Amino acid sequence: MAAYRGSLLARHGRAGGVTGLHAGPSRRRAQAAGPIASGQRAGNSPAGELGVAPWVAVVGLEIHAQISSSSKLFSGSQVHFAAPPNSLVSFFDASLPGTLPVLNRRCVEAAVMTGLALNCSINKKSLFDRKHYFYADLPAGYQITQQRLPVAVNGSLSYSFCVGGKKNQMVTRTVRIKQIQLEQDSGKSLHDDTRSQTLIDLNRAGVGLMEVVMEPDMSSGEEAAAAVRELQLILQTLGSSQAIMAEGQLRVDANVSVHHPGEAYGVRTEVKNINSIRFLARAIDYEIQRQIKELGNGGTIMNETRAFDDKLGCTISMRDKEGKQDYRFMPEPNLPPLILYDTKSLPANVNHRQVVNIDWIRERLPDMPSVRREKLVEQYGILPEHSFTLLNEEGLVKFFENVVRQTQMNPKKVIGWILNEMLHRLNQHSLTIKESPVSSLFLADLLNLLERGTISSSAAKQVLEELWNGEGKTPLQIVKEKKLERIQDQQELEQICQAVMEEHQEEVMEIKKGNRKVLNKLIGLVQRTTGGRADPVVVKQILEKRLS
Numbered sequence: 001m002a003a004y005r006g007s008l009l010a011r012h013g014r015a016g017g018v019t020g021l022h023a024g025p026s027r028r029r030a031q032a033a034g035p036i037a038s039g040q041r042a043g044n045s046p047a048g049e050l051g052v053a054p055w056v057a058v059v060g061l062e063i064h065a066q067i068s069s070s071s072k073l074f075s076g077s078q079v080h081f082a083a084p085p086n087s088l089v090s091f092f093d094a095s096l097p098g099t100l101p102v103l104n105r106r107c108v109e110a111a112v113m114t115g116l117a118l119n120c121s122i123n124k125k126s127l128f129d130r131k132h133y134f135y136a137d138l139p140a141g142y143q144i145t146q147q148r149l150p151v152a153v154n155g156s157l158s159y160s161f162c163v164g165g166k167k168n169q170m171v172t173r174t175v176r177i178k179q180i181q182l183e184q185d186s187g188k189s190l191h192d193d194t195r196s197q198t199l200i201d202l203n204r205a206g207v208g209l210m211e212v213v214m215e216p217d218m219s220s221g222e223e224a225a226a227a228v229r230e231l232q233l234i235l236q237t238l239g240s241s242q243a244i245m246a247e248g249q250l251r252v253d254a255n256v257s258v259h260h261p262g263e264a265y266g267v268r269t270e271v272k273n274i275n276s277i278r279f280l281a282r283a284i285d286y287e288i289q290r291q292i293k294e295l296g297n298g299g300t301i302m303n304e305t306r307a308f309d310d311k312l313g314c315t316i317s318m319r320d321k322e323g324k325q326d327y328r329f330m331p332e333p334n335l336p337p338l339i340l341y342d343t344k345s346l347p348a349n350v351n352h353r354q355v356v357n358i359d360w361i362r363e364r365l366p367d368m369p370s371v372r373r374e375k376l377v378e379q380y381g382i383l384p385e386h387s388f389t390l391l392n393e394e395g396l397v398k399f400f401e402n403v404v405r406q407t408q409m410n411p412k413k414v415i416g417w418i419l420n421e422m423l424h425r426l427n428q429h430s431l432t433i434k435e436s437p438v439s440s441l442f443l444a445d446l447l448n449l450l451e452r453g454t455i456s457s458s459a460a461k462q463v464l465e466e467l468w469n470g471e472g473k474t475p476l477q478i479v480k481e482k483k484l485e486r487i488q489d490q491q492e493l494e495q496i497c498q499a500v501m502e503e504h505q506e507e508v509m510e511i512k513k514g515n516r517k518v519l520n521k522l523i524g525l526v527q528r529t530t531g532g533r534a535d536p537v538v539v540k541q542i543l544e545k546r547l548s
């Protein structure tokens, strides 16, 4: 599938392939072949030789999402970000002998909810396994996960992105979800370089995670970034994870390889633990280019783990997987199979607090972001790309709908004011919509003044500026104080137009000679005189009448 897409990419030069860097001496040909061509076959094809094919990149993601739950996956310890080190650790989390896991129902429900939202089949029976490895922040020496039979399988996620960042080239793609498994998080190692010590904080040890494993269906950094952003929005909509990347609640491992169309996939490297969407895109694109360059220079790609250094903007080898780590998977003996029910299979007289009913969860799923976007487009007639912007920030849809509800202005015009004026200002000041100094009520009042013709749009911008600087005055108070109302008095306007014409005889002559363009200059001069308070349509009528 990816190879087919690759050949499409090569022919049409669509995004998703490899951009920019070209391997070695055949650069000129490569460019002629289109923007995604790398121009050299792996290893040893000299410039100009027949059979030069572009590289196609393959990207598959593993995403760890911290489940939003007040307690851990198998213990009653609390879950809090930035609590004092080792203050949220039960005996089980510290792996004291004799302690046993007790499965947190909320974590199971979160995984089922996420699986359903990602169109997965939910396994009515899933199993827990031990995955062994030695690390100081893993006191048991193993992590409990779901290797053999995970809770959800075979799903899909659709996401949209603008190819090359171009607004008018939005494409929608789908990535297959291989599985979602429940597992424990590890603790944290804190390295103290000055004292050459490593300290262990077990607050995170045992926190519930969902690992979402995607099939290798993507082919660029921007595509992967869009998929993760959509997943993040879905998790937040469900409330199954807060998915705040800066707090490590959503961590991405990016698997990257390159190959020629029609050939087998290349060896993948795995860039671990990326915790920002921007870095994810940069890490993947860097890794693609690095692999092409490496192969172009006759090198080989090793199946290794790498890390992204955001300061240097490159990936760095951490440890190779040559001798493929043996995790010695084994069934977790202290946990029975996880059995889920649906309405049909639910036994009679069961205690509902003891079971998870998949149908019950399905019926209560909220609208997914894609559905909310469609509804916004349909209900308000706004452009699809604007619906993406609205959903991109929490609280923005609500703000927009509040304004729409309180103004007579057409929603299509309201969205323009929110995107061009409000968001622009908020971004400049690094504020969220919830921190906006201008409330939805005041913005609606302002837009109503504009809509009724009380003020011009340039005056409206001045009022918004005043509102932004916020002294708590209403839009109408500001309009009155600053005398920004439109001049409604026809006689007054006639006088102003007359005065402007008298002061600009040359322009008047030009217009009389037939140079209509100069009329706009006169209209502009009237606007300047009135401080933008004249209705340009009326001014035009007056000037035309007087000049005819």
Ligand SMILES: Nc1ncnc2c1ncn2[C@@H]1O[C@H](COP(=O)(O)OP(=O)(O)OP(=O)(O)O)[C@@H](O)[C@H]1O
Pocket (backbone or CB within 6 Å): 058, 059, 060, 061, 062, 213, 214, 215, 216, 217, 255, 256, 257, 265, 266, 267, 268, 270
């Ligand atoms: N040739 C390839 N190029 C890029 N990505 C690939 C390729 N083959 C597989 N992948 C991706 O690699 C990931 C494999 O994840 P999986 O959890 O199955 O195994 P793992 O990485 O070996 O294990 P671990 O969970 O310990 O990291 C998937 O996201 C898959 O899409």
Ligand SMILES: [Mg+2]
Pocket (backbone or CB within 6 Å): 062, 211, 213
């Ligand atoms: Mg994995």
Ligand SMILES: [Mg+2]
Pocket (backbone or CB within 6 Å): 062, 253, 270
């Ligand atoms: Mg992996």
